[in-house]
Amino acid sequence: MNRRQATAGVVLAAFLTIAVEPVAAQSVNKTLIESLNRQLLYVAVPLAILVEVILFYAVWKHKDNDDPSPTKENRSLEITWTIATAIILLFVGFASYNILTDPYISPSLTEQEQALGGDQNLEGAVMPASDDDAVIVRTIAYQWGWDFVYPEENVTTDNVTVVPANTDVYYHLTSRDVLHAFHAPELGLKMDTIPGQYNTIRTNITEPGTYRVYCSEFCGAGHSRMYANLTVVSQDRYQAWLSNQNRTDVPTRVSAENATNVTASVAAPPA
Structure with a gap:
């Protein structure tokens, strides 16, 4: 298998992961959990593809370089990926917070009953x-x-x-x-x-x-x-x-x- 085939395989697998419609969930809890999983996949899969593409490109471009030069500082690139990472982390945190605080995932303490069925605390x-x-x-x-x-x-x-x-x-x-x-x-x-x-x-x-x-x-x-x-x-x-x-x-x-x-x-x- 050559590099093009490997790259195509990664892209196809990622596309199928996102595109395949999941089986209908049987409960509200399962629906919420699967919704969070899909949202995280929408972020994780493109990132995985981007990293793999950069990796294959770097390997292909420098495979015959016997005298590599040190990487030069690129402040604009560093600021860009720092801001992009912050945006991604904010999205993941916000999506997770919305699901984890849902009453079906983390029931809120609305009312206490100290004796259920007679004398059980x-x-x-x-x-x-x-x-x-x-x-x-x-x-x-x-x-x-x-x-x-x-x-x-x-x-x-x-x-x-x-x-x-x-x-x-x-x-x-x-x-x-x-x-x-x-x-x-x-x-x-x-x-x-x-x-x-x-x-x-x-x-x-x-x-x-x-x-x-x-x-x-x-x-x-x-x-x-x-x-x-x-x-x-x-x-x-x-x-x-x-x-x-x-x-x-x-x-x-x-x-x-x-x-x-x-x-x-x-x-x-x-x-």
């Missing part, structure tokens, strides 16, 4: 506004599984969480024993679960389906099998699923072994 959890019709799920990680508590519905599930599509969902995360991490890569969700405190993930999932939740922090011998299913359904089917749970003074527990029945109840149209 939720210090540090970010709560929705009082008029927000959001779903709240208290998520407890342990070696090696997940408990999902729906305090307003008096329902608890093991390794299965069901939420409605196009609705704000607040996952309040904590751990019963050691450090874990809640990670749903298809939805762009990731947060540490820490014993003794709560972290909050706020999301709004637009595509119904079943997504896998992993623990992304090594937590012991059973780490590789610590996962759960996050199922997203329509609002009607979500209400039907809740109605199918046995409401008593003791929260209902839907175990992983009963996941087939849960999925079937979700998939069935509401009565």
Whole structure:
């Protein structure tokens, strides 16, 4: 492969990287993250092409130069690339700031509730506004599984969480024993679960389906099998699923072994 072919290959790969339309994101969080990635690519790819072109040109021009002369100072060039670098860094910082401060990426502390479901201390959890019709799920990680508590519905599930599509969902995360991490890569969700405190993930999932939740922090011998299913359904089917749970003074527990029945109840149209 000659230099022209190599250069053409770099340019073509960069063009395809920018031009290919990404698959539609399944959640607001994923959409925001992919938007930032695209903005950074629009800066990074032209810079990479420019650097490679200059490199190939320098190699080609000076390949037979056995007596190179020292580089001369060019103040105008130095001022130009300093200003260009500053502009690029300002763009990257501004784009990143806009995404990182979005309420779905970094939920703002709007309201604190100290007792959810009776007597649990939720210090540090970010709560929705009082008029927000959001779903709240208290998520407890342990070696090696997940408990999902729906305090307003008096329902608890093991390794299965069901939420409605196009609705704000607040996952309040904590751990019963050691450090874990809640990670749903298809939805762009990731947060540490820490014993003794709560972290909050706020999301709004637009595509119904079943997504896998992993623990992304090594937590012991059973780490590789610590996962759960996050199922997203329509609002009607979500209400039907809740109605199918046995409401008593003791929260209902839907175990992983009963996941087939849960999925079937979700998939069935509401009565």
